[in-house]
Amino acid sequence: MENPAALALAPWAVPLPLGIAYSGGADSTALLHAAAGLWPGQVQALHVHHGLQAAADAFEAHCLATCETLGVPLRVGRVDARHAPGESPEDAARRARYVTLAALARAHGLGHVALAQHADDQVETMLIALGRGAGLDGLAGMPRQMQRHGVNFHRPLLDVQAVALREWISRSSTAHIDDPTNADLRYTRNRIRLQLLPALAATLPQFRETFARSARNAARASRLLAEVAAADMAAAGSPPMLAALRTLPRERLANVLRHWLKREHDAVPSEAQLEQLLDQIAACSTRGHRIRLKVADGYVQREGDLLRWYNARPPSQPAALR
Numbered sequence: 001m002e003n004p005a006a007l008a009l010a011p012w013a014v015p016l017p018l019g020i021a022y023s024g025g026a027d028s029t030a031l032l033h034a035a036a037g038l039w040p041g042q043v044q045a046l047h048v049h050h051g052l053q054a055a056a057d058a059f060e061a062h063c064l065a066t067c068e069t070l071g072v073p074l075r076v077g078r079v080d081a082r083h084a085p086g087e088s089p090e091d092a093a094r095r096a097r098y099v100t101l102a103a104l105a106r107a108h109g110l111g112h113v114a115l116a117q118h119a120d121d122q123v124e125t126m127l128i129a130l131g132r133g134a135g136l137d138g139l140a141g142m143p144r145q146m147q148r149h150g151v152n153f154h155r156p157l158l159d160v161q162a163v164a165l166r167e168w169i170s171r172s173s174t175a176h177i178d179d180p181t182n183a184d185l186r187y188t189r190n191r192i193r194l195q196l197l198p199a200l201a202a203t204l205p206q207f208r209e210t211f212a213r214s215a216r217n218a219a220r221a222s223r224l225l226a227e228v229a230a231a232d233m234a235a236a237g238s239p240p241m242l243a244a245l246r247t248l249p250r251e252r253l254a255n256v257l258r259h260w261l262k263r264e265h266d267a268v269p270s271e272a273q274l275e276q277l278l279d280q281i282a283a284c285s286t287r288g289h290r291i292r293l294k295v296a297d298g299y300v301q302r303e304g305d306l307l308r309w310y311n312a313r314p315p316s317q318p319a320a321l322r
Contacts, residue, residue, distance in 0.1 A: 001171050004164040005034035005116075008157050015152070016042040019105045019113040021097075022074070023047065024063045024177035027116040030165045031157065033174065035114065036070045046104045046113060048097050049078040059177055066175060075104045090187055102149035112152045117142060120162040123200075123211045124192045131188070133271060137262070140219035141211075161208060228252065229259030238264055239306045245281055254278055265309045267296035281307075 009031075020035050022028045022045040035043045047063045049056050060076060067074040077100035105113050122141045129138030145154050157165075169176055185191050200207045233256055236244035240260060245253055254274055261267040269277065273295050280291045284302065291302035298311040 001168055003030055003034045003037075003168050003172075004160050005030040005157060005168075006038060008160050009034050009038055012156050014039065015112040017044065017110055018042060019044050019046045019075075019101070019108075019110040020072075021046055021048075021101055021113055021115050022063055022067075023179070024059050024066070025116075025179055025182075026169045026176045027118060027157070027162070027165050029066070029174060029176040030168055031114060031116040032066070032070065032072065036072050040071070043072050044108060044110060045072050045074045046101050046110075047074060047076045048100045049076055050093060050096070055180070059179075062175070062177055073108075075108055077101070077104045090189065098148050098153075101153075102151040105151045106149075110151070112154060114154045114156055116157055117155050118157040118160045118162055118165060119208045119212065120193070120197065122158055122215060123197065123208055124189050126211055126215060127192050127196065128188060135258070136218045136222040136225065137258075139215065140222050141215040143219070159212070225255055226259060229256045232256040233260060237306075239303075239308045241305055242281065242284055242302065242307055243305060245307065246284070250278060250282075253281065261295065261300075261309060265296075265298070265311065267298060267309060267311075269295045 016039055018035060018039065020028065020032045020043055022032050024047070032043070032045055045063065045067050047060060049060050063076075064074050079096045079100045101113055105111070126139060126141045129141070132138065142155055142158070144156075144158060145152060147153070168174075181187070182190060183194070185194065204210070232248060232252060233240070236256065238260060240256070245256070248256065257274065257277060258269065261269060273293065277291075277293055277295065277300060280289075280293060283289060284291060287304075289302070291300065291307070293300050295309065298309055300307060300309050302308075
């Protein structure tokens with residue numbers, strides 16, 4: 001049985017040299033083996049040591065042994081990914097992971113990093129977005145390519161099902177890590193993976209394909225809204241001028257505010273926060289009208305004729321890279 005990750009990578013016009021986000025788990029192991037086989041000498045493995053569980057040192061040792069066997073350099077970043085009070089531990093770990101992967105990539109001359117997220121991960125992401133009442137951006141799921149912290153991240157396995165990767169791992173007896181936290185039902189993603197996806201498969205056997213189609217449709221609509229928002233941003237400026245914002249209909253105002261907050265500050269307001277901000281902008285007809293509202297992890301504040309966003313949470317930083 002051929003590695004399905006290799007089949008997915010083969011037609012890719014890969015930007016070499018390439019970093020592989022490598023946790024040691026089954027999915028990233030399949031991706032690393034495929035990339036090392038296709039592009040020998042052009043691949044580096046990037047491992048994030050989260051420090052969240054006692055086995056983290058053993059995970060790193062396993063990854064080092066695998067990389068030595070494959071002839072792939074291993075770059076390790078250690079980070080404190082503990083979450084702040086009231087913050088989702090999953091979101092905190094995700095943010096710390098991207099910051100650390102990007103720092104590792106930049107430190108070792110890599111402009112591109114491949115992630116092992118697959119079709120099942122895409123479905124889980126969409127279901128989480130639905131559960132949070134997300135808009136089109138959330139329903140579009142994970143993009144195949146994105147840029148964060150100065151590095152291009154790619155997801156070449158989004159059309160590959162998890163079962164195909166696990167079957168190859170099992171049949172080829174490829175060593176990998178089974179992270180015990182993946183069975184912890186305290187985490188939303190684990191509950192979806194272990195409880196909801198099997199029920200979906202029994203009820204809607206083609207759900208992965210239909211969800212992927214819905215994600216593509218949502219992504220197209222989201223891109224169109226982004227184009228409208230970019231045009232409105234060009235008129236309003238960044239930070240935006242209140243006078244320009246007040247000329248927009250409410251839905252276009254909501255669209256451009258979401259675009260500004262996400263693009264400029266990586267901040268995603270809740271529906272209640274956005275509605276409150278829209279109301280405040282609509283009421284802001286005098287210079288004396290103050291605006292200071294909690295939005296995402298920071299707050300939006302009026303400063304003269306401008307609207308500004310300030311981060312109340314210090315950025316995640318990798319503790320050590322090597």
